[in-house]
Amino acid sequence: LFIYLFICKTCTKLFLIFIILFIWCLDKQTFFLPKSLCPKLRLKGISFFSAKVANLACSISNNEEGVKLVRMAASQLETLCPQVINAALALAAKPNSKVAQDNMDLFKEQWEKQVRVLTDAVDDITSIDDFLCVSENHILEDVNKCVIALQEKDVDGLDRTAGAIRGRAARVVHVVTSEMDNYEPGVYTEKVLEATKLLTDTVMPRFTEQVESAVEALSANPSQPVDENEFIDASRLVYDGIRDIRKAVLMIRTPEELDDSDFETEDFDVRSRTSVQTEDDQLIAGQSARAIMAQLPQEQKAKIAEQVASFQEEKSKLDAEVSKWDDSGNDIIVLAKQMCMIMMEMTDFTRGKGPLKNTSDVISAAKKIAEAGSRMDKLGRTIADNCPDSTCKQDLLAYLQRIALYCHQLNICSKVKAEVQNLGGELVVSGLDSAMSLIQAAKNLMNTVVSTVKASYVASTKYQKSKGMESLNMPAISWRMKAPEKKPLVKREKQDDGQTNRVKRSSHKKHVNPVQALSEFKAMDSI
Numbered sequence: 001l002f003i004y005l006f007i008c009k010t011c012t013k014l015f016l017i018f019i020i021l022f023i024w025c026l027d028k029q030t031f032f033l034p035k036s037l038c039p040k041l042r043l044k045g046i047s048f049f050s051a052k053v054a055n056l057a058c059s060i061s062n063n064e065e066g067v068k069l070v071r072m073a074a075s076q077l078e079t080l081c082p083q084v085i086n087a088a089l090a091l092a093a094k095p096n097s098k099v100a101q102d103n104m105d106l107f108k109e110q111w112e113k114q115v116r117v118l119t120d121a122v123d124d125i126t127s128i129d130d131f132l133c134v135s136e137n138h139i140l141e142d143v144n145k146c147v148i149a150l151q152e153k154d155v156d157g158l159d160r161t162a163g164a165i166r167g168r169a170a171r172v173v174h175v176v177t178s179e180m181d182n183y184e185p186g187v188y189t190e191k192v193l194e195a196t197k198l199l200t201d202t203v204m205p206r207f208t209e210q211v212e213s214a215v216e217a218l219s220a221n222p223s224q225p226v227d228e229n230e231f232i233d234a235s236r237l238v239y240d241g242i243r244d245i246r247k248a249v250l251m252i253r254t255p256e257e258l259d260d261s262d263f264e265t266e267d268f269d270v271r272s273r274t275s276v277q278t279e280d281d282q283l284i285a286g287q288s289a290r291a292i293m294a295q296l297p298q299e300q301k302a303k304i305a306e307q308v309a310s311f312q313e314e315k316s317k318l319d320a321e322v323s324k325w326d327d328s329g330n331d332i333i334v335l336a337k338q339m340c341m342i343m344m345e346m347t348d349f350t351r352g353k354g355p356l357k358n359t360s361d362v363i364s365a366a367k368k369i370a371e372a373g374s375r376m377d378k379l380g381r382t383i384a385d386n387c388p389d390s391t392c393k394q395d396l397l398a399y400l401q402r403i404a405l406y407c408h409q410l411n412i413c414s415k416v417k418a419e420v421q422n423l424g425g426e427l428v429v430s431g432l433d434s435a436m437s438l439i440q441a442a443k444n445l446m447n448t449v450v451s452t453v454k455a456s457y458v459a460s461t462k463y464q465k466s467k468g469m470e471s472l473n474m475p476a477i478s479w480r481m482k483a484p485e486k487k488p489l490v491k492r493e494k495q496d497d498g499q500t501n502r503v504k505r506s507s508h509k510k511h512v513n514p515v516q517a518l519s520e521f522k523a524m525d526s527i
Contacts, residue, residue: 066125073118132246143235162211187331192248199241210234307439314446326480343442350435373407387459396455406445413438
């Protein structure tokens with residue numbers, strides 16, 4: 001394990017994979033050491049590895065306070081190890097002694113408490129994005145191992161790996177739920193908690209049921225047949241559930257904050273040995289629609305690139321607009337970011353990149369945009385209904401109508417794309433037209449979202465203090481500028497001697513349109 005870690009020392013994410021794997025194993029009181037080893041050696045091994053892994057975690061973290069806490073927790077765990085062993089030996093020598101039993105229970109509680117402290121300390125220096133990425137990869141590995149164990153009729157391996165999957169899933173739910181406590185309730189937290197609830201209440205019980213029935217069938221004498229396809233489906237749902245949680249958490253991030261690897265997903269390549277599984281009906285000649293888009297002629301790629309460039313300009317405007325505001329407590333900004341990310345995925349698809357592989361994925365993405373547009377329409381109309389300024393109200397309602405129109409247009413373009421990909425299994429010229437239409441629809445929608453965000457802010461400032469916010473009764477809509485970066489309070493400038501005592505006459509007050517003033521404001525990050 002440590003030879004492998006040493007070889008991969010340049011890769012931060014690989015380090016985090018083994019770090020979080022180790023911490024989870026401590027939490028579940030399991031470890032890599034064989035169970036055949038005596039408990040004394042296993043406990044020493046856990047203590048030894050905890051110190052090593054803690055040092056590795058500290059070496060890749062910039063959080064000085066967190067690093068100190070991790071090192072302290074690991075040191076205390078090492079110090080506690082021989083005391084726990086001595087307490088266990090004393091109890092083994094006198095198993096009927098109440099004093100020895102109480103002493104053992106005390107050290108056991110201390111050990112478990114210290115392990116939890118170490119777990120929390122490592123969590124503090126590990127970002128949730130990296131944690132979810134690591135967990136998703138390990139869940140995929142464990143699911144593959146679980147299916148292989150089923151096919152090889154390895155009962156112990158199946159039961160052990162399934163237990164690891166259940167533990168990882170529970171850990172993901174715990175970490176994500178705790179992370180959501182740091183955010184104000186809103187659309188973002190609802191989506192994330194909905195994904196965790198689906199995994200906990202629906203997916204994991206089904207997986208557990210399949211594992212128990214498989215273990216029972218394989219343990220019977222003679223062994224009973226097991227429905228592999230049903231087991232594979234239940235296993236895949238676990239991986240999909242973890243991936244959906246990760247996507248929900250990353251939805252609030254801007255595209256610039258995410259790596260390309262955050263969008264890529266690994267293929268679930270497990271196949272049953274006894275049955276033939278149907279592939280996605282959108283595959284053409286063994287290739288995904290995304291792969292076919294990547295093989296378009298250079299002339300068509302150039303035309304698509306030109307459209308994407310104009311789309312990027314609109315995206316920059318949206319980024320500049322939403323980056324002004326603190327998204328915690330403002331569902332309109334959250335929805336705008338979500339729609340921006342999904343539209344980026346759709347345009348990447350036309351270039352043969354991104355997470356969308358087939359036209360069915362594009363259709364699904366269009367539906368998500370339509371859902372986000374409906375929620376934005378509902379919030380926007382609530383703001384408009386409480387706006388006393390008729391001009392601002394009419395502007396906002398007009399932009400909301402455009403959002404509904406362009407969402408519908410985007411939906412139609414995605415369906416046309418699906419029809420093109422199914423024409424005889426060959427790439428036809430109309431594929432370019434549908435791609436261009438898709439990008440243009442996304443561009444129009446992006447532009448309208450920018451205008452809607454501006455109009456929503458302006459309309460919100462027109463509320464009558466006596467009844468405006470009270471009638472809204474929606475604390476999720478609060479317009480707070482992002483805190484600026486720390487700068488010197490006094491800026492030293494060179495002044496000419498002749499201009500030192502010059503007094504300037506104040507200028508006349510000018511009436512500025514609120515939308516124009518808002519558009520001239522630049523985000524603090526771009527200053």
